[in-house]
Amino acid sequence: MKGSFKLGNIAGIGIFIHWTFSILIAFIIFSNYRQGQSAIQILWSVLFVISIFITVFLHELGHALAAKRYNINTKDITLLPIGGLARLERIPEKPSEELVVAIAGPTVNIALAAITGLLISVPDTESMTLQLTASVNSSNFFLNFLVVNIWLALFNLIPAFPMDGGRVLRAILSMNMDRRRATNIAAKIGQVLAMVFVFIGFYANPFLIFIGLFIFLGAQAEASMTQAKFILAGYTVNDVLMRHYETISASDTVKTAVSMLLNGQTKTFLVTENEVPVGTVSRDEIILALSNKGENEIISRIMNNDLLFLDADTSLEKAYLQMQQHKSTLMPVMLDQKLIGTVDNENILEFLMVKNASTTKE
Numbered sequence: 001m002k003g004s005f006k007l008g009n010i011a012g013i014g015i016f017i018h019w020t021f022s023i024l025i026a027f028i029i030f031s032n033y034r035q036g037q038s039a040i041q042i043l044w045s046v047l048f049v050i051s052i053f054i055t056v057f058l059h060e061l062g063h064a065l066a067a068k069r070y071n072i073n074t075k076d077i078t079l080l081p082i083g084g085l086a087r088l089e090r091i092p093e094k095p096s097e098e099l100v101v102a103i104a105g106p107t108v109n110i111a112l113a114a115i116t117g118l119l120i121s122v123p124d125t126e127s128m129t130l131q132l133t134a135s136v137n138s139s140n141f142f143l144n145f146l147v148v149n150i151w152l153a154l155f156n157l158i159p160a161f162p163m164d165g166g167r168v169l170r171a172i173l174s175m176n177m178d179r180r181r182a183t184n185i186a187a188k189i190g191q192v193l194a195m196v197f198v199f200i201g202f203y204a205n206p207f208l209i210f211i212g213l214f215i216f217l218g219a220q221a222e223a224s225m226t227q228a229k230f231i232l233a234g235y236t237v238n239d240v241l242m243r244h245y246e247t248i249s250a251s252d253t254v255k256t257a258v259s260m261l262l263n264g265q266t267k268t269f270l271v272t273e274n275e276v277p278v279g280t281v282s283r284d285e286i287i288l289a290l291s292n293k294g295e296n297e298i299i300s301r302i303m304n305n306d307l308l309f310l311d312a313d314t315s316l317e318k319a320y321l322q323m324q325q326h327k328s329t330l331m332p333v334m335l336d337q338k339l340i341g342t343v344d345n346e347n348i349l350e351f352l353m354v355k356n357a358s359t360t361k362e
């Protein structure tokens, strides 16, 4: 992630911290200072925030180490002011494995809370409330730490994507049904919960509205991703290949491109040089060039040359992932290093819609 600094490596996993983290620390120092807190008090507050982030890091490490048991590597763990992010190579599709990986994070928090509980004497409810409402200091530091860990465990176990609880729920459901149905049901439950959060948020705590929206969008993304993967499995790029496509030479002018635009339906052209694809040029890029640079501008100077080459034999599922990461709209498809057609985003979306319509009818 951009703007992250490497802290080190643990079990081959890069540990990063995002620079905005320093803003959070600065904010805590500043707001404590404005409240007239002493230097010692400010130090305790900063120390506490750092301890929470170590906790968040251990939570993510829990997921990563559990995934490692199933030979799934973690690219890195990044600590952001809003929490941690472990980038697993993939999410295990076997229900029992997904369950273990998902539950490993909250388990870390429960374990930390339990250990802390053994080390300190937990006060009765009344003095506990008193201690927790006071600022963090040497006498209530570990009590706060314990409560935060319980809270983190519960929060992450909310049965809704993208929380760990959502994955736990899906894993349990998919033990008895196919993964796609399990995902849909888990996503629906998550969305209902999200709406409850938003509703309560309006009356109680605006922060809940934010969490609700976050969960709602996460559930939708997870459901459509699984749906897409399910549908695309078993097909290759060849199945959505367009054999008819329009090309324009890199040495042609904007004038030629404009007349091609007016004469056809094509919105994005493949730019070639000696019949080898070298880029793409879209309707918007052509029109922009026409108004900014005139009709004699050469295509090679306005084209997008960041091409994603697809292999005709590549699975559609893999191609779809590549396309989403690459953000290109038109891809040349090659077979034995020869151009045999193109695929565009719209193609795959149409393919998904058609297949989706025909599978839900069953």
Ligand SMILES: [Zn+2]
Residues within 6 Å of the ligand: 059, 060, 063, 105, 106, 156, 164
């Ligand atoms: Zn987690």
